[in-house]
Amino acid sequence: MHDIIIIGAGVIGALIGREASKYELDILMLEKDNDVGNGTTAANSAIVHSGYDPKPGTLKAKFNVLAVPMFKDLCADLDVEFKRIGSLVVAQSEDELPRLDELKARAAINGVDVKILNKAEVHALEPNLHDHIVGGLFAPTAGIVNPFELAAHAIENAVDNGMTLKLNERVTAIEKLNDGFKVITPNGAYYGKVVINAAGVFADNIINMVSKADFTITPRKGSYFVLDKLPIPLVNTVLFPLPNIHSKGILVVPTTAGNTLIGPTSEQIMSKVDVGTDYASLENIRQNANRLLKNIPFHKTIRTFSGLRATPSTGDFVIEHDKYVRGLINVAGIESPGLASAPAIAVHVVNELVKDLLPLKPRKDFNPKIRPLLRLKNLTTKEIQAKVKNDKNFATLVCNCEQITKADIIDLLSRSIPVNSVKAVKKRLRAGFGLCQGGFCTAKVIAIMAEYYGIPVDEIAYDDKESYVVKHG
Numbered sequence: 001m002h003d004i005i006i007i008g009a010g011v012i013g014a015l016i017g018r019e020a021s022k023y024e025l026d027i028l029m030l031e032k033d034n035d036v037g038n039g040t041t042a043a044n045s046a047i048v049h050s051g052y053d054p055k056p057g058t059l060k061a062k063f064n065v066l067a068v069p070m071f072k073d074l075c076a077d078l079d080v081e082f083k084r085i086g087s088l089v090v091a092q093s094e095d096e097l098p099r100l101d102e103l104k105a106r107a108a109i110n111g112v113d114v115k116i117l118n119k120a121e122v123h124a125l126e127p128n129l130h131d132h133i134v135g136g137l138f139a140p141t142a143g144i145v146n147p148f149e150l151a152a153h154a155i156e157n158a159v160d161n162g163m164t165l166k167l168n169e170r171v172t173a174i175e176k177l178n179d180g181f182k183v184i185t186p187n188g189a190y191y192g193k194v195v196i197n198a199a200g201v202f203a204d205n206i207i208n209m210v211s212k213a214d215f216t217i218t219p220r221k222g223s224y225f226v227l228d229k230l231p232i233p234l235v236n237t238v239l240f241p242l243p244n245i246h247s248k249g250i251l252v253v254p255t256t257a258g259n260t261l262i263g264p265t266s267e268q269i270m271s272k273v274d275v276g277t278d279y280a281s282l283e284n285i286r287q288n289a290n291r292l293l294k295n296i297p298f299h300k301t302i303r304t305f306s307g308l309r310a311t312p313s314t315g316d317f318v319i320e321h322d323k324y325v326r327g328l329i330n331v332a333g334i335e336s337p338g339l340a341s342a343p344a345i346a347v348h349v350v351n352e353l354v355k356d357l358l359p360l361k362p363r364k365d366f367n368p369k370i371r372p373l374l375r376l377k378n379l380t381t382k383e384i385q386a387k388v389k390n391d392k393n394f395a396t397l398v399c400n401c402e403q404i405t406k407a408d409i410i411d412l413l414s415r416s417i418p419v420n421s422v423k424a425v426k427k428r429l430r431a432g433f434g435l436c437q438g439g440f441c442t443a444k445v446i447a448i449m450a451e452y453y454g455i456p457v458d459e460i461a462y463d464d465k466e467s468y469v470v471k472h473g
Contacts, residue, residue, distance in 0.1 A: 002028045002164075003358055005183050005192035007171055007206055009036040011147055012334050013198035014154040015346035020354065021161035024361045028190060029155070029163060030183065032170035032202075034465045035424040036417065037151030039200050040338075042427060043275065043307020045224075045253060045261060046147050047238050049337040050087060050139035052107030052114050053248065059317040061110050064337045066344035068141050074343055078153040079372040080146055081256035087142035087238035090122060091135045092291065099242050100137045107139070114139045126235055128293045142238055146256045147339055148427040152417065157370050159416045161363065167418060168465055171199075174210035176325055181210070194357050196329045196349065201272045201310045203318075203332035211325040215318060217333060219272050219308040222264025223281040226303040228435050229258040234293065241292060248336065250288035252296075257402075257430060262289050262296070268311070275306045302435055309335040319345060321353060329353050373429070374411050377403040398448065399441040401434020406448055413452045422446060423463040442469065 004020055006013050009031035017029050033039070048071055054060035075082035091097050100116055107114040115138050122136040123129055159165055168187070175182040180193040199206045207213040227234070233254055241249040253261050265281045282304055289296055312318055312333025322328035331349055334341070354360065376384060376394070387394040393407035408429055413419050422438075425431055425445050432438030432445070446469060450457040458470040466472075 001180055002026045002190065002192040004028070004194045004196060004354065005030060005181065005190060006196045006198060007183070008198035008200055008203075009033075009151070009155060009165070009167075010039050010041040010198065010200050011037060011151040011154070011339060011342050012200075012331055012345060013196070014041075014151040014158070015342050016196060016198060016331065016349050017158040017163050018154040018161075019346040019350040021158040021163050022363060022366045023350075024363055025358065027158070027163040028192065029158075029165045030169040030171060030185065030190065031165070031167050034168055034420050034461065034463065035427070036155050036165070036167070037148055037427065038463075040307055040309060041147050041151045043224075043305055044147060044222075044309075044339060045251065045264065045336075046144055046255060047087070047251075047253060047340065048082070048084075048143040048145050049340040050107075050112050050114070050142040051110050051337070051340070052103055052112040052137075052139055053243060054110065054337060056106060056109040059319055060337060060341065063317065063319075063341035063344040063348070065110055065112060067341050070343040071143065071145065075145065075150070077368045077370075078150065078157060079370055080149040080153055082143060082145045083256055084141065084143035085237050085254070086138055086140045087240065088117075088122065088126060088136045088138050089240040089242060090129065090133045090292065091242065092133055094134055096242055097135055100135060103137050107137075112139065113141060125237065126239060128234060128295070130292065130294055133292070138237070144238065144253060144256055145339070150339075150342075152428055153370050156415055156417050157368070160370065161366055165417055167420065171206060171209070174206070176210055176327075180327060194327050194329065194354060196331060196354075198331045200334075201308050203310065203330065207322065207328070207330060207332075211322050211328060214323065215333070216313045218311045218313070219269050219274075220311045220335070221267045221269050221274065221306050221308055223267075223277050223285065223304065223306040224261050224263030225282065225285060225298065225301050226305070227260040227262065227297065228300045228302045230260065230297065230300065234260050234296065239292060241288070250285050250292075252289055252293060257433070259302075259433075264307070269308075272308065275308060277304045277306050281306075302437060311335050317341070317345070319348065319353075321356070327357060371415070374405075374408050376405055376408060398444045399429075399431035399434065401436060401441075402430040404429050404431040404441070409445065409448050410452060413449065419449075420465070421461045421463050421467070422449070422469065425449070446470065
């Protein structure tokens with residue numbers, strides 16, 4: 001019997017798994033998809049919010065503020081791209097200026113450093129703002145992070161430290177036993193003393209398999225534009241309008257890779273799997289973003305996408321022992337600022353909630369780091385030449401847009417967590433994330449994966465287990 005079964009391999013489950021792997025525990029992680037970080041983690045704004053916006057006294061405020069200073073060292077250990085660029089929320093008229101004072105007062109209560117900027121200061125910071133922008137609130141501790149890397153690298157680190165990961169394991173039933181739980185998937189049954197429910201938009205469904213959820217999760221869909229890398233950045237900070245009760249509004253944010261994200265919308269829907277985009281939502285983004293910035297180059301759009309946020313009926317994160325079934329820990333409703341709060345949530349779940357149920361004995365051999373990615377784009381010409389001399393695969397460029405070589409892909413495939421699809425390579429290395437969106441490199445990635453795994457090219461999936469790119473059979 002496992003000590004802990006974690007359901008869900010998004011960024012929350014990933015960091016909980018990594019935190020738990022610091023102790024002498026037998027941990028099993030079950031993920032319904034063919035890869036880790038394939039839900040909300042793969043489709044969000046990638047922002048580390050500073051923590052001034054959440055209502056004081058909420059779990060959102062508590063964990064957001066606690067987590068912000070954790071990102072620098074965490075991302076260094078896990079080789080995750082992270083930049084602390086600050087955020088700027090702007091007032092679009094004189095009438096909106098008092099709301100900046102309200103946010104500053106809230107920031108003081110939450111313990112977050114912010115500064116109100118006048119018109120000249122905001123335009124100096126963001127030269128592309130429209131002239132009608134009259135002021136702003138700057139939060140220097142906000143940042144941007146690569147969420148794909150954060151989830152995948154945290155799980156890789158946990159697996160390197162002894163955790164077991166099983167993909168394509170959709171939980172269909174849970175039974176409470178005298179000494180723990182029986183967790184059932186189409187592939188069999190797994191037994192654990194403690195179950196941690198980190199199932200995202202499906203968290204309430206998981207609870208109802210073995211207990212009774214006293215809240216509901218409603219998916220809220222957010223759509224985005226992705227712009228190609230620009231010679232001069234469109235924005236220098238995470239740029240927001242003033243928030244409303246449903247969302248932080250249509251924002252404009254640079255990514256750690258140099259692209260620009262514009263969005264998201266905030267649409268309550270019933271489906272927990274609908275991530276399609278539509279004209280009306282994208283036009284809404286376009287109109288609202290154009291109110292903030294001059295001459296947004298939407299003609300440089302290389303992709304649009306949507307993601308789902310797990311909005312709880314409680315209005316706050318749900319992080320607690322289940323009220324009715326001992327041994328079940330629910331980590332649910334982790335909408336924004338969930339990514340920014342994730343490291344602190346993980347520490348609390350393991351060191352407070354798991355500690356109530358299991359003895360925590362630190363592992364003497366815990367290694368907090370992963371093997372760094374090769375990252376050819378960060379090397380000098382001389383360093384690249386030395387790499388090529390030792391390994392000819394460095395001379396085979398697979399993705400021209402993102403400068404990914406055959407050596408990068410082979411290094412990825414050799415790691416401790418499975419890379420089962422073209423999309424898994426794309427999320428981890430960005431092969432296929434550039435201007436051509438995989439038009440030139442997808443076939444090369446498939447060939448390398450087939451060669452490495454010793455299987456035919458028609459066995460390589462794009463995303464889900466049987467989403468074959470090459471005609472199968």
